[in-house]
Amino acid sequence: MAAIEYSTLVALVQDHPGVLTKAAMLFRRRGYNIASLNVGHSEVPGISRMTIVVEGRGPHIKQCEKQLYKLVEVVKVLDLTEEARVDKEVALIRVSAHSAERAEVVGIARAFDAEIVDVARDSLIVEITASPYTIDRFLEVAGDFGILELTRTGVVSMSRGGNGAK
């Protein structure tokens, strides 16, 4: 199976109601799948930062970027797809772990630089902050024990070096 290719767009937007809906609608209308979408504060008060990971590569992504710009609230759009960048995501994973398996799960978590943030009789919650790729790998290994619950934040992204998005 050919791996799905993704593009990573960052949009700096005015923190107004409805902006998230507008951005999401824009991708939906053009039939692009959003793999993840994260919104939070930026370094500028009143400006939020969205990281949007979309399936696909190519000229249509440029069109997405231009369409995003047409939203009045959008201040800046960065296409980080081809940039050297830091991608990070947080996942909370409830892994099934009976007492006999607990040490093994903890060992694996440690190997991934993950933290155990909750311990119950039959399960553990693992918190991992890593690239989506690393999280996928952890999930694969932890899958052998049974994943009871999973939540991921979606990727946040920043280009390496330089002075940032201004």
Add this chain to the structure above:
Amino acid sequence: MSEPKQRTGGQILCDAMRTEGTGAIFGMPGGASLPFYDALYHYADLAHYSMRHEQGAGYAADGYARALNRVGICTATSGPGATNLVTSMASAMMDSVPVIFVTGQVATPFIGSDAFQETDITGVSIPVTKQNYLVKNVEELPQIVAEAFYLARSGRPGPVHIDVPKDVLTDTTDIPTPTDVKIHGYRPAGLGHKRMIQRAAEAINAAEKPVILAGHGIAISEAFDELKELVEKASIPVITTLHGVGNFPESHDLSFGMLGMHGMYYANIAVHECDLIIALGMRFDDRVTGRVKDFAPNANIVHIDIDPAEIEKVVPTAVPIVGDVKLTLGALNPQIESGDRAAWLSRLNSLKADHPSHAIRESEALLPQRVVRNIYEATKGEAKIIGDVGQNQMWAAQHFLYDKPLSFFSAGGLGGMGYSLPAAIGVQIAKPDDTVWSITGDGGLQINIQELAALAEYNLPVKIAVLNNGHLGMIRQWQNRFYEGRLKASVLQNPNFAAVAEAYGVRGISAGSNEDARKAIDEAMAHDGPVLIDFAVDPNEDVFPMVEPGASLAETVEV
């Protein structure tokens, strides 16, 4: 500025409508918008035109805005009033028309409670407006109205929707409306990039077979003189889009008509054969390009448009220029070398002579094209023509010789039937001294026929030409051509339109022959008031030339 004054939300809206100087408001009141109407009661200088359907109000504001190249205003109440506006919002969006849509909303404490006549109309209007606002409190209203008018008219113009809850309309504030608006991150383009303009000039100077494709942007930026200068200096043939019709005088030697699905044969072939396209304020709509893969195969493209998202959206562009077309042509023209391009022009002129798509054959039966040409002759070309949608729209675009800017209006982008009558009302109000003709179909007329009541009430001298072919003609044409003549739901049983008009208080005339038609037009022109003429035209006439769906411009057929 005088003392800060306490104003209600309704007054803030009315003040903005007044200072924006547009003078006319089209709408229909309702429960949620009553406080706005109560404020408006005290603004005698703001004329309110009561339309009979909110879609009609939206289209009237659209026509008004286009005719003046200013912002149009329309209002409706919450819920059903607001949802009735949606088609006209979508049309203004597609056609880049600056219209402010103000809707009433249920009072803020009721929002989200499924209150009577509550609709999440800002949720609905997102994709069909340039910007929209749900006003949460009266303090933010002055900023919002200022932004709304600024956004509607600046950059690529478009509709802006303001949804105002009933309590916000009556709450008061002393916050003045800002006169200067800046929106972080919103920077409408001005003059195009210098280096790119230079490259455009080089490309134009080097081209042997250039054509200009002039679009709606010429009208929006009022670049008529700059266009003419470029054309005449370099002897470049001009072809227009549907919305570009009239932006360059069609009787000029260098005018080669409209291109596209129902464009002139010679215009389509010129585009196919040219070596350079200079696209000015247009967006390569699929009705313009035909099969994109084979669009203008020998041409490089210079594209000047104010909207960056239009550049390279459809076709690869050799010289992309994001900019206002008037300013940019102003900088480009001095760099253009004069030339006569005699060989290219003689090729196009012989194409035109051999394939005179604009000609109308003699016929015993009343041809719809002939009616359009008769109106041209009777008005000596001095008229504003508002087409509807369908065959009538294409004939109106093809067979009136448009020599003046802003003389043809059509809902080309959305293609909503029912545009013509209400838009003509808006145009006539904007241009009270001009002769205004609505050219419509027997299908499209009925979509907003209720606006005959507004026409009669305000005694506007709009003349309505119904090209009555007893069919949803454009649908019939496609069913005949592409569905082996299986006419399903395209044959119309119509009322007596002249009698209907009379019942509304509009002079109604029926005409079925060539002679009747000419007489009826003269009679309509002589009558100082609204007239509807029901022309019983040949029910079998189709629109040609035609680029069939999926075909390229080179495959334009003439029958």
